[in-house]
Amino acid sequence: MGRGRVELKRIENKINRQVTFSKRRNGLLKKAYELSVLCDAEVALIIFSSRGKLYEFGSNSITKTLERYQRCCFNPQDNTAERETQSWYQEVSKLKAKYESLQRTQRHLLGEDLGPLSIKELQNLEKQLEGALAQARQRKTQIMMEQMDDLRRKERQLGDMNKQLKIKVSLEISSLEAEGQSMRALSCPWNINGASAGSTSNFPVQLPPSNNNLMDIDAEPVLQIGYHHYNLGEGSSSVSRSMGLDSNFMQGWSL
Template sequence: MGRGRVELKRIENKINRQVTFSKRRNGLLKKAYELSVLCDAEVALIIFSSRGKLYEFASTSTAETLERYQRCSFNPQETNAERETQSWYQEVSKLKAKYESLQRTQRHLLGEDLGPLSIKELQNLEKQLELALVQARQRKTQLMMEQMEDLRRKERQLGDMNKQLKIRVSLEMSTLEAEGQGMRGLPCPWNSGESAAGGGGFHLQLPPSQQVDTIEPQPVLQMGYHDYDIGEGSSAPRSMDLDNNFFQAWTL
């Protein structure tokens, strides 16, 4: 006959309870071992007796299994935040180490803190400095060539502008000369008068009342006029004689 169904409740008899615990514990440990071997599963079993005694089984490691259990059982958002925080912490640590390394390298390039360096490190530093010097000279030469080319281009532009200005000035001068020649060909009233009179200059025409027959030159230049004696038989008034005397002195 088969065994009857056991009622699941706390066993009141202390001895029976202890015997049942030992049997069931061994069976549970055996089943956990079989599950880990047959199914290639990661199994961790922890049992505490009523007296507080610990019984455990783990296919790999109980601590690793518990840590994995904690990662999977926590809130995914908290897990992501924790992972992100840890990632940032690692990144900060890497950047800090890199910054310190760059500072140390800079001091070495400036010739500082060379005491701890070995001969090989000093040789590598010397090669780096030589390479940097060559690159700096090449860059300097390139910049100088670019500046020279720029100056030559500006010189050519200024030369072209100068040529254009010369052409414009020559055109304007030729235009002005053509206009001047056209104005010389126009008839002038004073030119016709000269040709009619036969003289090369202007002549002062006095009214008949102011014409004098003969003008006697004075011995010295007189700025003004002299009092001349007017004869009794003269028909010209005294004011006209004074004007003639002033004109006579001015012509000298």
């Protein structure tokens, strides 16, 4: 006797329903695999159980198969919008996973959340830290050497500027000394009586002539207005001198 037909209705017994679901699910997945291999077909199978569990099979890729299905079944506009939405969703998922991975790596580098790591992962983390420490020390040494070279260059520049300033100051002092010597050479003591015997003057002092030579100077013609009063009580020499002067004055003004 063969197996009788099974009535297609919901199995009320929960255990029997679960057993039947498991058997037929495996058979369906097997049939989908055989169909994709034997007929070179692109098969995508998605199954959700009554409890919400997902079971899937894809000969190529379920995502690509679904995109191909959307391109074939929907309008071009709807297909474009859906494809963009799907691509954005995938991009967001990738970025979210990458962000979580970076956060986890950062915590590990800071020495946090090391419990779930295995010995191999801890060894890799230790190597990464040692390499980062070596690079940081190398960079620090390079920066210090560059700063030392810069300070040496500034020191040489300041030394050259100091030498130039010294030369300039010495030239200024020598010029000031030369000007002082020239001013002392031009200055001379104005001593008419010759108190210092050793001092010499570039300008000779002319003394007025003595009284003995007053008579030797020829009298210049002058205009005399009024009378000359002579003192008769003086000696003959004074009278004769005055007469001589009068005669000279008269001769000078005579026509």
